[in-house]
Amino acid sequence: xxxxEVQNILNATVLTGHEFLNNDVNTACGSDLMSDVLAFxxxxxxxxxGLINPQVIRTAEMMDIETIVFVRGKQPEDSIxxxxxxKNITLMSTDYPxxxxxxxxxxxxxxxxxxx
Amino acid sequence: xxxxTMHYTVDGNDxxxxxxxxxxxxxxxxxxxxxxxxxxxxxxxxxxGEINMVIHANGGFIDVSIEPDKIVAVLxxxxxxxxxxxxxxxxxxxxxxxxxxxLGFGAGMGLPNMKKYSDEMxxxxxxxxxxxxxxxxxxxxxx
Numbered sequence: 612x613x614x615x616e617v618q619n620i621l622n623a624t625v626l627t628g629h630e631f632l633n634n635d636v637n638t639a640c641g642s643d644l645m646s647d648v649l650a651f652x653x654x655x656x657x658x659x660x661g662l663i664n665p666q667v668i669r670t671a672e673m674m675d676i677e678t679i680v681f682v683r684g685k686q687p688e689d690s691i692x693x694x695x696x697x698k699n700i701t702l703m704s705t706d707y708p709x710x711x712x713x714x715x716x717x718x719x720x721x722x723x724x725x726x727x
Numbered sequence: 728x729x730x731x732t733m734h735y736t737v738d739g740n741d742x743x744x745x746x747x748x749x750x751x752x753x754x755x756x757x758x759x760x761x762x763x764x765x766x767x768x769x770x771x772x773x774x775x776g777e778i779n780m781v782i783h784a785n786g787g788f789i790d791v792s793i794e795p796d797k798i799v800a801v802l803x804x805x806x807x808x809x810x811x812x813x814x815x816x817x818x819x820x821x822x823x824x825x826x827x828x829x830l831g832f833g834a835g836m837g838l839p840n841m842k843k844y845s846d847e848m849x850x851x852x853x854x855x856x857x858x859x860x861x862x863x864x865x866x867x868x869x870x
Contacts, residue, residue: 646836649771650843662831666778669746670831673753673770675763 612636612721614678614701617657620715621705623680626692628701636678638722641713645670652676657721659712663687668694677701682709731759731793737777737804739786742830748789749774752800759793765866769798772844772862775837776802782827783807784858798864808854816842 615632618625625632640652641659648658648670657678660667663685671679678701681687686704695702705712733755735748753770773789780787784806792799809815816838823833842848847863 643831644834644836645831646775646834646840649775650836650840660831664830665743666746666830666832669750669774672750673746673767673774675767 612716612719614657616719617678617680617716617721618703620719621680621703621707621712623703623705626681626687626702626704627696628678628699631677631699631701634677634701636721639713639716641682641709643709648674648676657716659709659716661685661709663691665691665694667691668698668700671695671700672698678703680705680712682707682712733791733793735789735791737780737786737789739781739784739804742781742827745778745781746774747777749777752791756793756798761798761866765798765864768844769800769862769864772841772848772864773800773802775840775844776800776860776862778832779837780804780806782823782832787857796866798866800862800864802860802862803857804859805857808856809850809852809858810854812850812852 614634636657638654639657640648642648643661645666652674655675658671658676659680659682661682663681668691681704684706692702737748738744749770752773753766756766784804787804790801814820818839819835821833821835827833845862846865849861852858
């Protein structure tokens with residue numbers, strides 16, 4: 612699924628990374644627990660989360676996650692957006708809650724993550 | 728080839744900076760041409776360790792030694808020490824504060840994740856003095 616489709620499905624605002632909207636994403640993970648993301652996300656995935664602290668960007672960086680969608684209308688500070696921009700990580704914000712955002716992407720064909 | 732060594736200070740007072748050392752090491756390993764799987768394993772294990780050093784131990788030092796066939800990271804803190812290592816290794820066991828949990832960590836996955844992503848993990852700890860965690864990663868895949 613193209614990131615532009617993700618944006619459309621979630622009616623999301625792109626905070627940074629407009630130039631990557633033509634990139635593909637194969638799977639997604641919805642979590643507010645970064646340790647779980649570090650433990651279980653295997654493939655390059657899109658991360659949906661309600662957390663907006665810098666460690667979300669760090670977690671994405673370590674995991675090679677290239678896109679983060681903030682749910683429930685959360686907006687990170689400009690410094691966090693700048694940090695993501697420097698690391699070529701695309702950020703979006705959607706008003707949908709985590710459960711609905713994940714459900715919409717899944718029902719539109721985005722795959723799930725296989726745990727160990 | 729002599730080992731390439733790097734020394735970092737982990738600031739224990741600023742959670743926003745946690746992960747900075749791991750980020751720099753990840754960048755260096757990428758520049759050195761290590762394969763992405765190895766880089767990811769090192770980055771994740773080190774990052775969890777760095778987070779632990781900030782939330783539990785008021786920071787410390789990390790020394791990384793890079794050789795073509797292995798990468799060793801030694802995380803050295805002067806925190807309270809780990810009272811029960813077996814318990815600390817259990818997924819879900821945590822002594823982290825609620826504030827740390829609200830930030831997405833402190834779920835008792837730190838040490839288990841470090842063990843999971845490293846090839847060898849050694850913990851040396853003394854109550855009241857600190858903890859040294861040594862992570863070893865083996866790799867032969869260098870360009």
